[in-house]
Amino acid sequence: MEEEQVIRMDLCSSGKEKPQSDQLAFGRTFTDHMFLMDYTDEKGWHDPRVVPYEPLTVDPSAMVFHYGQSVFEGMKAYLTAEGDVQLFRPQRNFKRMNHSNDRLCIPPIDEAFALKAVKQLVALEKDWIPEAEGTSLYIRPFIISTEPFLGVAPSSHYQFIIILSPVGAYYKEGINPIKIAVENDYVRTVAGGTGEAKTGGNYAASLKAQEMAEEGIAQVLWLDGVERKYIEEVGSMNVFFKINGKVVTPALNGSILEGVTRNSVIQLLKHWNVPIEERKISMDEVYQAHKEGTLEEAFGAGTAAVISPIGELVSHHEHLEINSGQTGATAKRLYDTLTGIQYGKIQDPFDWVEKVEDIRQGTLRASG
Incomplete structure (x- = not known):
């Protein structure tokens, strides 16, 4: 059993200016902080931390640049009319990430800990979630191979990273074919x-x-x-x-x-x-x-x-x-129902929604 891990918090002193909801483009703007965690064969996954969003320092010979050993996921955080923050089926995203990890020979992550890390980061950056109709906070977890080595083999070093991006409504003028x-x-x-x-x-x-x-x-x-x-x-x-x-x-x-x-x-x-x-x-x-x-x-x-x-x-x-x-009736009904559940407008009969507690600081513990 690995030792219990605590997310280290290294917060920026001042935040960036947030864009207007009507000026949001997909994947162009990023929040003040990101999550990082390292892996080595000797230590496993270790040193989870939230740090200011900034460029990564990666060796030019890092294996991700040469052999493409990387995986990613995509999910969103939604703001309800009551001001609550919720995720939509994030457990399935991290289950799928581990499926991708297995195919790419990347060591598995602790899915429960990864979800808690997302919640911690999203709670910290709650003010970045846009309030306009149809907008959300896009969540991009990804893993890259960072070992400085040009041999064709699985890397022995990785980084697990989570970044956040406020995004606009996909359909600005309604759902269109x-x-x-x-x-x-x-x-x-x-x-x-x-x-x-x-x-x-x-x-x-x-x-x-x-x-x-x-x-x-x-x-x-x-x-x-x-x-x-x-x-x-x-x-x-x-x-x-x-x-x-x-x-x-x-x-x-x-x-x-x-x-x-x-x-x-x-x-x-x-x-x-x-x-x-x-x-x-x-x-x-x-x-x-x-x-x-x-x-x-x-x-x-x-x-x-x-x-x-x-x-x-x-x-x-x-x-x-x-x-x-x-737009067909089935597609419209599916769209209205899924978005209704995501934004808390209608009942969630499947327990798909995962609430994010409004806790901006503190520590997070999980067994590795």
Whole structure:
């Protein structure tokens, strides 16, 4: 049993100016403090601390720069109308982080301690949570390999870091359908690769297709990397189709990331007795459903947008308009319910919400 650890607090003397809620851009502004924790093979995870947000000092030969051994997560803190702060299913994020850690040969973190560290940091930075409708505080936990070594092997040194960023409403003018291009040339990942891990290389591999998409295309629809006909994800989101009254989403197959929002959507649909299937779904099936008039809705699901309706699919210059380019009833109901739970506006029947106590200072203890 490791010794009980205490988070060391090293607070800045004066804070930065906070941006106006209507000027928030995603991931451009960061709060006054961040959380850091180190790992070595000899000591394990140690020296947890909250320090002023500042550049990291990392050796140029740190293995993360050369072999990409890193993982990350994304979640949000929400401010309710009563002034309370709450998180949405953060336990699943840290469970998934450890799944990613295992795939990338990174030592596991103590999930309970990581959650307490998030709460401590968010409580400290509560004044950074914007109050405008639809805004939130984005939370980015990540782990990087820091050993100064150019050998191709798992690192023996790591840093676990948490940073916070106030973000604006994803839909400034209401939830709107987007145009998606079916990607036929590039693939995101394959089963046996790192697709089911949340690691930076997956996102780097997706940039080329997005860059080459025609103007007006919001995201690309990824197909499987073997047969190139089965749908996997849309952009960096999981994807759902409603066909003839039944919602279908690609089954987890080793190349698809298990999204927290994806899991929440599935649970809600089952709760509402809406038929839901997790299985393979091909573009041919989508084309046929569109031709027969049974393709009722399509939407992505992820942390940033929550629910992103798809109004049009573009493939080989063929345009498939979905639901007359309008947001479908299922997508709207899911969006309203999920955001309602996140902001404390409606009842949470699943115990998904995790409250953050309004304690700005003090120590945090956890067994390693």
